[in-house]
Amino acid sequence: MNNTLALHGGTKxxxxKFQWPIFDEGDVEAVTEVARSGQWGNPDCSGLVEKFEKDFAAYCGSKYAMTCANGSVALRLALMAMGVRPGDEVIVPPYTFIATASIVIEANCVPVFVDIEPDTYNLDPEKIEAAITARTKAIIPVHFAGLACNMDxxxxxxxxxxxRVIEDAAHAHGGAYKGKKLGSIGHAGCFSFQSSKNLNAGEGGLIVTDDEQLYDRMNSLRxxxxxxxxxWYEHHYLGCNYRITQLQATLLSKQLERLDAQTQQREANGKYLSELLAPIEGISPLTTGHGETTHTYHLYIFRYDKTKFNGLSKKEFAETLAAEGVPAFMGYPKPIYEQPVFQKKNFMCYxxxxxxxxxxxxxEVAERACYEEAVWILQHAMLGTHQDMEQFxxxxxxxxxxVTA
Incomplete structure (x- = not known):
């Protein structure tokens, strides 16, 4: 059996080679047709943006959907439209992309960090109430890696x-909790269509809601x-141009046709990979069975214990795994609150x-995830075969x- 690591000259x-994004001539033709029409922007004379919004709202089981420039903008527009005021507090997890917290600052509010659950890396409901004050106005749970939070x-x-609850569903297109699509459970749900996401057009974002007044206000702000x-030249709120183009909407409509099949494949592979990894000493897949009815596996995450790998650091382990051909990464190097922008309060004029x-x-749990435990496998790898999972x-x-020989 070959134990020479690829990092040291061994065979991978x-x-x-895991492809992403996945597209075919139908995508190319659809975008080409829009390009030839000469109607690229928004206002949407062709109705392509509106069509995608309606289709995605229906997909989520929500009354309204509104596209915007990106997932970060989606979160900020949702929060602003909920009527927050300077100094209001918003509860967020520390183990997520920085935008979940930075948009709170941009809305002149204060992010309050509440720790995550050790077995899911999602916001821990048992720790939320202790963080609530008279100034708390909203909670932004993140369905991290596509695994549903404890929404009940x-x-x-x-x-x-x-x-108010704003679901950050940037990882969770097509995910579900107790039969309800993620994003449709809170007062608003926000999605990203950035190029790494399970549904993507390079960039873009979207908000779903059942609240007509909230929808109208968000629509005005964007x-x-x-x-x-x-x-056209009448302005009622301090908004900006955060619209997407018809080209993006067309590409998203084509990609949406693949989403369910891809989600099923990722989920099947995720469950199989967990079965394969569970017996390995020092490797603990994050747990499921907490109410999710569909896990989108935007990331496959497991916890790593270096004591079972002769003290090999998490960073070294992730680099070694990537060298073996697994699309793996060590994840966030530190919790959001330890980023320089928060430590130094470089918040400019906010x-x-x-x-x-x-x-x-x-x-504590977020710090342990960052420094010691969490290893990610990227979503496009979860579109592989069972044989690929066995090789992982x-x-x-x-x-x-x-390392233990």
Whole structure:
């Protein structure tokens, strides 16, 4: 059995080249048709943007969907439209992309970091209430890696305290919790169509909601403050141009046709890979069975224990695994609150109270995930075959054999 690691000149365990994005001539033709029409932008004379919005709203089981420039903008528009004021507090997890917290700053509000669950890496409902104050206005749970948060618990807390819930579903297109599509459970759900996402057009974002008043306000904010029935040069809110183009909408409509089949493939592979990894000492897949009815596996995440790999650091392990041909990554190097922008409060002109201080914030589980545990396998690899999953597991075993020999 070959124990020479690829990093040291050995043969790679995995040789599959995982394609992303996935497209065919139908996508090319659809975009070409829009290009030839000469109607590329928005206002949407062709109705292509509106069609995608309606289709995605129906897909999520929501009344309304509104596209916008990207997922970060989607979160900010949703929060602003909910009527927050400078200094209001918003509860967010520390283990997520920085935009979940930075958009709170951009809305002149204060991110309050609440730790994550150790077995799912999602916001821990049991720790939320202790963080609620008179200034708390909203909660932004993140369905991290495509695994649904405990939405029953979060919504119950929100209802008890009169808080709004914005689902960050940037990883969760097609995911579901107790039969309901992720994004459709809170007061608003936000999606990203950035190039790494399970549904993508290079860039773009979208918000779903059942609240007509909220939808109208968000729509105005993304369209330079214009309102339904108003004039083109009549502006009611301090909005900006955050619209997407007809080219993006066309590409998204074509990609949406593949989403369910791709999600099923990722989920089947994720379950199989967990079965393969569970017996390996020092490797613990994140747990499922918490109410999710569809896990989108935007990331496949497992917890790594270096004591079972002769002290090999998480960073070294992830690099060694990637060298074996597994599209693997060590994930976030630190929780959001330890990023320089938060430690130094480099918030420019935003109206954040002077007493806000992130230098003493500590979320134990998030820190452990960043520094010691969490290893990611990227979503396009989860569109491989069962044989690919077997090779991923074999690559991990190979590393363990090599470093413990």
């Amino acid at each position: 365990t995995v040789t599959t 618990g979060i919504m119950a807390i929100a209802e008890k305290h009169g808080l 369209n330079v403050g214009r309102v339904k029935g108003g004039q 109206a954040i109270p002077e007493e806000v201080d992130y230098t003493n914030v500590h979320c 597991a074999e690559a991990i075993k190979k590393i363990q054999r090599a």
